[in-house]
Amino acid sequence: MSWLYLGIAVIFEITVALSAGKAAGFTNLRWTIATLASGGVATYFLSLALLTFDVGVGYAIWTSVAGVGIVLLGALLFQQRLNWKKVVGIVVVIGGVVGLQLSGAA
Incomplete structure (x- = not known):
């Protein structure tokens, strides 16, 4: 169940970032509310x-997977450039998450 909770947390963390981008420095009320x-x-x-994951491991997985997302x-969605350096970074992050999982995190 902890993986499901973490997955839901990742989805909403991605929503935070996308909403914050639309909130225009918290000047757009609807997007500000969505962000918060x-x-x-x-x-x-x-x-x-x-409750199941070690705090450091759970938080690292949460932020890493959300960042990649x-x-x-x-x-x-926004036609932002995805160059080879970003792809290498994504691969490194995924490798780190896999490494944490293999360490017996949860």
């Missing part, structure tokens, strides 16, 4: 996942 609400939900589900969705 999704941040609360993301934190709640992360806290549930951390944000970069990929930025490229898909």
Whole structure:
């Protein structure tokens, strides 16, 4: 169940980043509310996942997977450039997450 909670937390963390980009420095009320609400939900589900995961490992996986998701969705939805350096970074992050999982994190 902790992996499900972590997955939900990742989805809402990605939502935080995408909403914050639209919030225009918190001047757009609807996107500001979406940013804050999704941040609360993301934190709640992360806290549930951390009942099983070590805090450092769970948090590292959460931020890493969300970061990769944000970069990929930025490229898909907002035509942001995805160059070879970003792809190498994504591969390194995924390798790190796999390494944490193989360490027996949860």
